[in-house]
Amino acid sequence: xKNGFLVFLISLVALGGSWxxxxxxxxxxxxxxxxxxILNSSDxxxxxxxxxxxxxxxxxxxxxxAACHTEQVQQSGVACDVILTDNGKNPSAVYQxxxxxxxxxxxxxxxxxxxxxVVQGVNKESADDAVDKITTAGGKAExxxxxxxxxxxxxxxxxxxxxxxxxxxxxxxxxxxxxxxxLADVGARLPDANWQLIHLYAPQSMVPGSAMPxxxxxxxxxxxxxVPSPDALNLxxxxxxxxxxxxxxxxxxxxLAAYLLSLRxxxxxxxxxxxxxxxxxxx
Amino acid sequence: MSDETKSNPPQPxxxxxxxxxxxVPISIILLxxxxxxxxxxxxxxxxxxxxxxxxxxxxxxxxxxSYQPRSxxxxxxxxxxxxxxxxxxxCHGLDGLGKPGQAPPLAGSEWVDTKGFERLTHxxxxxVNGQLSVKGQMWSLSMPAMGAAMSDEELAGVLTYxxxxxGNKGGPVTADEVKAARAALGTHPQPMSxxxxxxxxx
Amino acid sequence: MSVNNTTNPSTxxxxxxxxxxxxxxxxxxxxxxxxxxxxxxxxxxxxxxxDFLANCAWLTYGRLQPAADDALLYGFCLPAxxxxxxxxxxxxxxxxxxxxxxxxxxxxxxHLGVLAGLIGIVIGDSTGFVWLEFPRGGSVxxxxxxxxxxxxxxxxxxxxxxxxxxxxxxxLVAALFWFPWIYSTANLFLLTGxxxxxxxxxxxxxxANNLLVxxxxxxxxxxxFYFLPKLSGRxxxxxxxxxxxxxxxxxxxxxxxxxxGAPVPAWMPTLSAAAxxxxxxxxxxxxxxxxxTVWGAVRSNWDNGPFCFIGTGLDCFCLAGLMLxxxxxxxxxxxxxxxxxxxxxxxxxxxxxxxxxxxxxxxxLLPRVVGIEFPFSKLMRVHYWxxxxxxxxxxxxxxIGGIVQGLKLxxxxxxxxxxxxxxxxxxxxxxxxxxxxxxxxxxxxxNVIGLTFLWKITLLKKxxxxxxxxxxxxxxxxxxxxxxxxxx
Numbered sequence: 001x002k003n004g005f006l007v008f009l010i011s012l013v014a015l016g017g018s019w020x021x022x023x024x025x026x027x028x029x030x031x032x033x034x035x036x037x038i039l040n041s042s043d044x045x046x047x048x049x050x051x052x053x054x055x056x057x058x059x060x061x062x063x064x065x066a067a068c069h070t071e072q073v074q075q076s077g078v079a080c081d082v083i084l085t086d087n088g089k090n091p092s093a094v095y096q097x098x099x100x101x102x103x104x105x106x107x108x109x110x111x112x113x114x115x116x117x118v119v120q121g122v123n124k125e126s127a128d129d130a131v132d133k134i135t136t137a138g139g140k141a142e143x144x145x146x147x148x149x150x151x152x153x154x155x156x157x158x159x160x161x162x163x164x165x166x167x168x169x170x171x172x173x174x175x176x177x178x179x180x181x182x183l184a185d186v187g188a189r190l191p192d193a194n195w196q197l198i199h200l201y202a203p204q205s206m207v208p209g210s211a212m213p214x215x216x217x218x219x220x221x222x223x224x225x226x227v228p229s230p231d232a233l234n235l236x237x238x239x240x241x242x243x244x245x246x247x248x249x250x251x252x253x254x255x256l257a258a259y260l261l262s263l264r265x266x267x268x269x270x271x272x273x274x275x276x277x278x279x280x281x282x283x
Numbered sequence: 284m285s286d287e288t289k290s291n292p293p294q295p296x297x298x299x300x301x302x303x304x305x306x307v308p309i310s311i312i313l314l315x316x317x318x319x320x321x322x323x324x325x326x327x328x329x330x331x332x333x334x335x336x337x338x339x340x341x342x343x344x345x346x347x348x349s350y351q352p353r354s355x356x357x358x359x360x361x362x363x364x365x366x367x368x369x370x371x372x373x374c375h376g377l378d379g380l381g382k383p384g385q386a387p388p389l390a391g392s393e394w395v396d397t398k399g400f401e402r403l404t405h406x407x408x409x410x411v412n413g414q415l416s417v418k419g420q421m422w423s424l425s426m427p428a429m430g431a432a433m434s435d436e437e438l439a440g441v442l443t444y445x446x447x448x449x450g451n452k453g454g455p456v457t458a459d460e461v462k463a464a465r466a467a468l469g470t471h472p473q474p475m476s477x478x479x480x481x482x483x484x485x
Numbered sequence: 486m487s488v489n490n491t492t493n494p495s496t497x498x499x500x501x502x503x504x505x506x507x508x509x510x511x512x513x514x515x516x517x518x519x520x521x522x523x524x525x526x527x528x529x530x531x532x533x534x535x536d537f538l539a540n541c542a543w544l545t546y547g548r549l550q551p552a553a554d555d556a557l558l559y560g561f562c563l564p565a566x567x568x569x570x571x572x573x574x575x576x577x578x579x580x581x582x583x584x585x586x587x588x589x590x591x592x593x594x595x596h597l598g599v600l601a602g603l604i605g606i607v608i609g610d611s612t613g614f615v616w617l618e619f620p621r622g623g624s625v626x627x628x629x630x631x632x633x634x635x636x637x638x639x640x641x642x643x644x645x646x647x648x649x650x651x652x653x654x655x656x657l658v659a660a661l662f663w664f665p666w667i668y669s670t671a672n673l674f675l676l677t678g679x680x681x682x683x684x685x686x687x688x689x690x691x692x693a694n695n696l697l698v699x700x701x702x703x704x705x706x707x708x709x710f711y712f713l714p715k716l717s718g719r720x721x722x723x724x725x726x727x728x729x730x731x732x733x734x735x736x737x738x739x740x741x742x743x744x745x746g747a748p749v750p751a752w753m754p755t756l757s758a759a760a761x762x763x764x765x766x767x768x769x770x771x772x773x774x775x776x777x778t779v780w781g782a783v784r785s786n787w788d789n790g791p792f793c794f795i796g797t798g799l800d801c802f803c804l805a806g807l808m809l810x811x812x813x814x815x816x817x818x819x820x821x822x823x824x825x826x827x828x829x830x831x832x833x834x835x836x837x838x839x840x841x842x843x844x845x846x847x848x849x850l851l852p853r854v855v856g857i858e859f860p861f862s863k864l865m866r867v868h869y870w871x872x873x874x875x876x877x878x879x880x881x882x883x884x885i886g887g888i889v890q891g892l893k894l895x896x897x898x899x900x901x902x903x904x905x906x907x908x909x910x911x912x913x914x915x916x917x918x919x920x921x922x923x924x925x926x927x928x929x930x931x932n933v934i935g936l937t938f939l940w941k942i943t944l945l946k947k948x949x950x951x952x953x954x955x956x957x958x959x960x961x962x963x964x965x966x967x968x969x970x971x972x973x
Contacts, residue, residue, distance in 0.1 A: 004642060004650065004658065011659035011735060015666055015695070018739040021756065022691040023670055026684045029335050029750070040352065040360065042448075061613035064547020070823055074746045077340050078350055124349050145352050153897035161748035162338055166682040171613035171675070174686045174748070178823040178894060179908075181901055203535070211905055213535045217542045268352070271336040275352045300714035302651065305723040311773075315733065315766045322759035329815075330755040339751045 036164050039268040048168045049262045056259025059252045061171055063215070070175030071184045073157030073265050075272075076149035080127035082119035088138030097137035098130075121146070144275035157185040157265040159272040165265055180212055184265040194234070196257040197249050202239035218253040221245050360447065363440030370429055371407075371441065379449040386424070387417035390449035394480075400456050402483045403442060404464035405475065407431070413476030425474060435461040493646060494581050500853045502581035503572045506588035507854050508937055510568035511847055513596035515926075515933040517560025518840070520603075522923040524553035529916040532909070543607040551618045552606045557835055558616065558697070559627060560599045563664070564592065565843040566704040567634045570657045572850050573711055574638050577654055578645030582637065591633035598626030614685070616693040617671055624676075628668055635661040652727035656707030659735060660700055667695045683749055694742025697831065698809065701839040702734060702802070706771060708846050709799050714778050716792040716849070717785075722777035730770035737763040741809065745818040754815075761813025768806040775799045790865040794845025797873060801837030805830055808884065819895060825908065826887030829880045836922065837876045844868070844929060851936055857943065860935035864928045872925035878918030886911025 035044045049057070060066070087094050098118045118141070119130050127143045134141040147159040161184055166172045175182075190196065198205060201219050203212035219233070224246045231254075232246035241247055249257070268274045331337030334344045341347045353362075368377055374386035381388035389395050394417065397403055407430025414423045430438045435458040442461070446453030528549040531537050538544045575582050582588070602623020605611065611618040619627070638661045642654065671692035674680050680688065714721040721727060740760035743753045779786075779796065786792040808830040812821045821827065848865055852858050859865070886908050893904035 004654075007650070007655045007658050008662070010732065011662065014735040014739055015663060017736075018691065018695070019666070019670065021740065022743065022753065023674065023688055025333075026687045026749070026753065027674070027680055029333075030682065030684050031680050042364075062548075062609035062611060063542075063545060064551055064611060066613070066615075067547045067550050072748050074819075075340055076819065080350075143353065145350055150895050150897045154901070160338060160340075160746075163335075163683040163749060165748065166686075169682065170679050170685070172683055172685045173613060174683075176615065176744075176823065176827060177825070179905060207902065209902060209906060211532055211535055213531055213539045213546055215545070216540055217545075270351065271338055271347065273347075273351050300651075300711065301720035302714075302727075303720045303723040304725065307723075307725050307729045307770075308773075311729070311766065311769055314769070315763070318763050318766065322763060325759055325762075326752070326755050329751060329758075331751040333750070333752045335750050337751050338748070339746055339754065341751065 030163050034164075035167070036269055039270055039273055045267060045269060046164060046167055050258070052255050052258040053262035054259075056255035056257070056262075057169060057173070059218075059256040060173060060259055063256075066173040066175040068175075068177055068179035068212070070178055070182045071263065072161045072174050073151045073159070073182065073184045074149055075147045075152060075160035077147075078273075079121040079146050079148050080119075080124055081117050081121065081144040081146055082127050082130045082134075083115050083142045083144055084118045084134065084139060085115045085142055086140035087114065088140065090138045093137040094134060094139035097133040097139065115142075121148070145273050147272075147274050151182065155185075155189060156182045159265070159268065159274045161265055162269060162271050164269060164271075180210075183260065183263055185263065187261045187263040188266050191261060193254075193257045193261060196260050197253060198233050198235060200253060200256065201233060201247060201249075202235060205236050205239045215253075218250055218256070220248045220250055222248060360440070360444055362437070363442070363444030364448075366433070366437055367441045367444050370433075371445075374426075379445070379451075384424075386426070387415070387420070387422045389445055390451065392417050392451075395445055396451050396453050398453075399484060400442070400460050401464065402480060403446075404438075404456065404461055405468065405480065405483060407433075407438060407442075408461075408465055408468055409472035410474035411476070411480070412474035413478075415477035415480065428472065428474070431472075435459075435465070493579050496576070497853075497856075499575050499579065499581045500572075500850070501856060502583070502585065503575055504854045504856075504940075505585050506582065506592055507568045507572060507851065508940065509589045509592035510564040510595075511851065511933055512937050513592065513599075514561045514565045514568070514843075515930040517556045517596075517599055518926045519923070519930045521553045521556030521560055522919065522926045524549050524556060526916070526919045526923055528553055529912070529919050532912045533916065542609065548607050548609065548611065551611060551615070552603050554616070554831075555606065555618055556599070556603060557840075559602065559619065560596075562701060562835060562839050562843070563627075563631070564595055565847065566660070566701070566839070567631070567638075568592075569708050569843060569846045569850070570660060570704055571634065571638050571641070572854065573653055573708060574641045574645075574657055577647070577651050577711070578641055579647050580641050580645050582641060584637075588634055588637050591630040591637075594626050594633075595630035598623045598630060601626065612676055614671075614675055614689045616696060617675065617689065621676070624668075624672055628665070628672070631664055631668070635665065651711070652721065652724060652731070653707040653711040655728070655731050656703045656710070659731075660703035660707065663695065663700050663703065667692050667700075686747070687743065687749055687753060690742040690744070690747075695739055697834060698741060699735065699738050701834065702738060705798060705802065705839050705842045706730070706734070708842050709775065709795050709802075712791060712795045712846060712849065713775060713799070716789055716795070717779050717782035719778055719782055722774060726770055726774050726777075730767050730774060733763075733770060734767035737767060741813060744822055745813070745815045746822065758813050758815055761810050764806060764810055764813075768803055768810075771799070772803050790869065791845035791849040793869055794841050794848065797869075798838050798842035798845065801833055801841065801876070805834035805838055808833065820888060820891035822891070823894065824887035824891040825883040825911070826891065829883035829887060832883075833876065833880045836872075837880065841872065841876075844872070847929075847933070851933070855936060855940045857936060857939050859932045860939060861928075861932050864932060868925050868928040868932075871921050871928070875918045875921030875923075875925055878921060879915045880918075882911040882914040882918070886915075 035046065037043060038045050048054075084094070084098065118134075119127060122130075124143075131141045131143060149160070151157055152159070165184070166174075195206065199207070199212075200215045202214050203210040204214075221241045222245065224232075224244055228246055229248050231248050233249070235241075235247060268276065329339070329342050331341065331343055334347075337344055337347055341350070375381055375389050376386075379388060379390040394406065395403060406426070408428055410428035411424075411426040413425075414421060416422070430441070433441070439456045439458040439461045442456040445451065446456065527538065527544065528546055531539075531546050531549075542548075571582065571588065574580075598619075600623075602619030605620035605623055606618050610620040612620060617624075638657070642658055671688060674688050675685055679685060710721060710727055713719075737760050741757050741764065743749065743757035745754045745758055747754050775796075783796070808826070811817050812827065812830060848859070889911070890904050890908050893899045893907055894901075
């Protein structure tokens with residue numbers, strides 16, 4: 001190319017293209033303030049974090065927690081379970097319908113105590129098929145949608161994270177490394193503020209062999225006054241301060257703990273559907 | 284390491300190194316075109332066509348729709364809610380509080396919160412014309428038979444949704460009940476007035 | 486304007502015109518390089534001893550690691566890249582740098598901005614966005630410093646005597662305006678008027694990709710396409726292939742960046758995945774250009790320091806590109822995501838490709854620009870081998886370890902703690918690699934500071950010689966003194 005202006009123009013088009021694609025388009029698609037509702041309910045989602053938890057997000061940001069922790073649940077697939085809810089007037093026909101397609105092992109007694117899972121982990125077409133067979137035989141069955149993936153199996157969340165989960169976060173702390181656990185659902189998994197505080201002060205006391213650095217500067221070690229403080233941490237012996245002293249969390253530590261407790265990813269949404277489980281027995 | 288200036292051979296020109304002008308191998312251009320094509324096919328299969336609701340692992344809006352939990356009461360309510368918002372909510376309000384001069388409220392209405400279902404099923408199937416008293420207020424409007432075009436299941440879902448929302452505690456309405464009401468009204472039902480409605484059993 | 490050889494400035498004149506700005510840029514850059522390596526080493530040691538310096542809030546891992554990364558990128562890579570770009574543009578355009586005071590001011594403003602930014606991160610004022618952690622006190626000076634330097638580069642380019650374009654100029658001109666656009670977008674949309682929710686993450690990924698992959702690629706390749714033919718004495722093979730590499734690189738690489746499985750609508754990661762697959766085309770093109778240009782000349786240039794640095798840099802570019810493609814492939818990404826594989830690729834790109842290219846360019850141009858040889862030029866060979874060993878010891882264990890970690894993370898039956906424990910032996914080797922890298926950086930720093938010192942001594946000698954010299958008749962000062970005597 002001889003023309004300098006042409007170089008500039010082509011570069012402009014190239015960068016302009018990706019700017020439109022990854023800046024303009026996401027802002028126009030997702031940028032508007034939009035709450036959604038929890039699946040099959042009219043409850044809004046998300047509701048904003050309480051004040052202390054919002055401050056906690058700033059403590060999280062200032063200390064760079066996102067350098068080791070992620071806040072995004074991943075889902076590698078979706079599967080259906082078929083739950084039998086009613087045997088109808090002809091239990092043996094329903095049993096045939098369940099058993100004819102090899103769905104259940106031999107039951108010792110039929111009809112069994114309902115509801116019961118008769119098919120596990122299939123795609124939607126197979127599940128619909130099974131429900132049709134059961135309905136034709138006079139029974140009633142439900143399809144439960146289950147999210148699958150290693151994050152789900154580890155109990156790190158019930159379904160993958162979506163844009164609505166981060167609606168009120170600024171800055172969004174998605175994280176990019178899992179040196180520590182994923183925290184998107186930690187409020188449901190570890191809802192004890194005390195556990196969080198002790199873990200912040202001395203991670204190795206709660207998780208032996210942890211690589212997490214102790215955040216002792218978020219706490220105050222002070223002499224026990226006439227009455228021990230109700231906030232004082234109950235630490236194991238190796239990590240406890242010398243006798244006569246207590247460890248009290250500062251405001252920052254409490255805010256961070258409140259923030260961690262507010263992190264949840266366990267409600268079904270239209271773009272991340274799953275069926276809330278009932279008490280269902282398995283074959 | 285020898286000083287570079289001593290050992291470097293003389294440069295072709297002061298502007299910089301010389302440049303050959305041989306052509307680009309055709310194979311790399313063909314590779315680009317092939318990859319562009321494959322990329323487009325990949326986007327077609329996995330991109331969800333820019334839908335804001337489709338997240339991985341779902342690959343299309345239809346697939347996401349098919350995986351919405353449907354069975355049981357929850358599903359009927361969801362469908363009923365969707366239909367209500369499309370058809371009835373424009374006049375009766377998404378919050379069931381009605382609009383003055385347009386439609387009476389449904390929340391806490393004695394026409395909705397009934398023990399039975401006959402009166403309620405007649406309203407959308409036949410329509411209303413004339414005076415009707417709702418929650419102590421007199422309404423003098425006409426309502427077309429908005430439910431006549433719906434199927435029995437759809438209307439049953441809408442009525443079930445109305446009867447269980449905004450504080451209403453009525454039980455569900457089944458498709459069979461709607462079917463029976465439709466049959467009782469005949470092929471071309473006339474809109475009923477408030478007096479005629481009150482004469483119907485609850 | 487026709488090329489008139491009799492009025493063209495000499496190469497020496499062009500080189501000397503860039504002297505002070507380049508020394509200002511590279512002096513600070515060498516310092517930040519060492520600072521960043523020290524931070525990175527301390528951060529890495531914390532994995533083997535979590536209690537190491539844990540009581541100091543300023544030195545906690547979550548603040549130190551981003552500070553180390555930003556010191557490398559904003560402290561070293563950007564100013565060094567700008568310096569090399571300015572010099573290259575001046576040389577290729579046969580136009581000396583005029584008004585050097587402005588680029589010098591800009592360079593100092595830049596380094597002050599980096600200082601403010603790094604202090605901001607360690608005291609807890611980080612913005613929370615990866616690769617954009619500098620608070621406003623750091624980001625604003627940096628932005629305006631870049632604008633000034635880019636403006637000077639564009640002026641050189643627009644006023645060039647040689648109108649026909651050499652391939653490096655395309656790359657460098659594109660790089661000059663790339664950064665202001667992405668940096669201002671990122672700062673405006675994420676910090677000034679923050680967009681809602683996860684869009685912040687999307688813009689953050691777009692920015693990081695365009696800075697780390699596209700910008701460094703543009704400047705590094707621009708430098709490589711000049712130096713490799715020049716140092717080996719071979720012509721660049723070829724003009725059209727380099728043009729093809731340029732077009733496909735800026736078209737495809739700018740769309741990479743959104744990771745698969747991100748909590749955003751599926752069309753975004755899908756577009757990125759497709760773009761990452763298409764990245765093979767510019768990688769092949771660049772590899773072909775490099776290989777065809779230097780084929781047969783590698784052995785004879787074994788002793789040539791800058792040639793070795795830049796050749797290794799180009800090899801690392803291709804390797805880092807392959808790693809990036811692996812990370813973007815939806816079949817492989819579940820294993821490599823959230824693991825050390827990502828930091829390994831970043832380091833290979835920033836240090837193995839870009840920093841090595843900048844080292845080679847600096848070792849070539851700084852002596853010519855200043856007019857003095859490096860004080861410890863023998864250290865160049867030591868620097869090269871130590872840095873190469875450091876890169877290998879850092880990147881390879883982290884890449885392999887990252888895959889091991891990823892496989893364990895994918896298996897829900899493996900406890901999470903095991904995946905972290907499995908990384909420790911790999912981290913030990915990579916910490917050693919960081920030590921080597923730090924040593925190599927110190928050698929570079931010593932050479933650059935030594936050169937600056939020698940230059941200042943030369944200036945001082947000139948000044949003293951000027952002060953002490955007897956006034957000659959006919960000189961301006963003599964006539965001035967005569968007038969003063971007459972008036973008195």
